[in-house]
Amino acid sequence: MAAARFERPASIGEATALLAAGGWSVLAGGTDVYPAHVGRPMTAPLIDITGIAALRGITPRPSANSDAVDGWTFGATTTWADVQRADLPQLFDALRQAAREVGGVQIQNTGTLAGNLCNASPAADGTPVWLALGAQVLLQSAGAERHAPVEDFVLGSRRTGLAPNELVIGLQVPKRSARARSVFLKLGGRRYLTISMTMVAVMIDADEVGTITAAGVAVGSCSARALRLPALECRLIGSAWADLADVVIDAADLAPLTPIDDLRATAGYRLDATATLLRRALASLEPLP
Numbered sequence: 001m002a003a004a005r006f007e008r009p010a011s012i013g014e015a016t017a018l019l020a021a022g023g024w025s026v027l028a029g030g031t032d033v034y035p036a037h038v039g040r041p042m043t044a045p046l047i048d049i050t051g052i053a054a055l056r057g058i059t060p061r062p063s064a065n066s067d068a069v070d071g072w073t074f075g076a077t078t079t080w081a082d083v084q085r086a087d088l089p090q091l092f093d094a095l096r097q098a099a100r101e102v103g104g105v106q107i108q109n110t111g112t113l114a115g116n117l118c119n120a121s122p123a124a125d126g127t128p129v130w131l132a133l134g135a136q137v138l139l140q141s142a143g144a145e146r147h148a149p150v151e152d153f154v155l156g157s158r159r160t161g162l163a164p165n166e167l168v169i170g171l172q173v174p175k176r177s178a179r180a181r182s183v184f185l186k187l188g189g190r191r192y193l194t195i196s197m198t199m200v201a202v203m204i205d206a207d208e209v210g211t212i213t214a215a216g217v218a219v220g221s222c223s224a225r226a227l228r229l230p231a232l233e234c235r236l237i238g239s240a241w242a243d244l245a246d247v248v249i250d251a252a253d254l255a256p257l258t259p260i261d262d263l264r265a266t267a268g269y270r271l272d273a274t275a276t277l278l279r280r281a282l283a284s285l286e287p288l289p
Contacts, residue, residue, distance in 0.1 A: 005045035020142040028115040076114035094182035127226040128201035132216035180205040245283040249275040
């Protein structure tokens with residue numbers, strides 16, 4: 001059997017030119033690709049994008065009219081270990097917490113942000129965090145660049161909106177105030193080496209007097225893809241930060257979720273556990289200085 005073709009381009013342009021020809025699969029950290037081929041050869045042509053320096057790193061996006069930060073860009077091949085080492089504001093506490101839960105240290109050193117997202121597992125640790133942060137996926141083809149909200153990119157279990165000729169080059173997170181905080185909580189039978197029963201990510205921002213101006217709440221492992229909870233988000237906006245510990249999670253808040261019964265948990269247990277994690281997440285957010 002002939003070996004599959006393998007290319008390791010040095011630039012985004014080289015990679016998108018190869019993708020334009022069709023038939024390629026993209027390899028980043030390989031922590032999902034390689035386990036899927038245990039005991040059988042790889043036959044699909046592979047483009048290894050880890051040689052593209054421009055795809056790795058975390059950078060603040062400067063404002064067009066000042067030196068202020070207008071948001072953040074996370075390169076596609078940035079690893080979970082990179083996130084843990086980065087000097088980031090408290091807005092990204094949830095991302096750091098998720099980074100510590102993505103497998104063991106070996107996986108965190110190799111697995112990439114874009115790979116985790118594109119694998120589109122309902123239990124991917126990163127996806128609820130990106131949803132709560134309001135992140136956009138940056139997509140590049142040979143002819144154009146486009147942005148897509150994470151909720152429009154991850155379509156279902158193992159399904160994304162990525163076109164065959166497109167490459168994910170990064171994720172962008174919008175600017176928030178210095179008061180913004182976030183938290184990630186996960187429930188599983190065994191830390192690091194388990195598929196979670198449920199997980200939640202919460203982001204809260206507020207004005208100078210402690211009134212909540214923005215809220216992002218997302219849940220993973222309780223539907224075919226991670227989902228935001230818009231009713232709860234709307235209810236939080238306009239309330240007082242000081243009242244977060246007293247928020248009651250009701251059935252209407254969890255209405256978008258469609259958990260299933262499986263070997264790890266029943267649907268009913270997942271919903272109860274999700275409500276508990278949400279209450280804990282909201283109560284754990286540090287009070288404003």
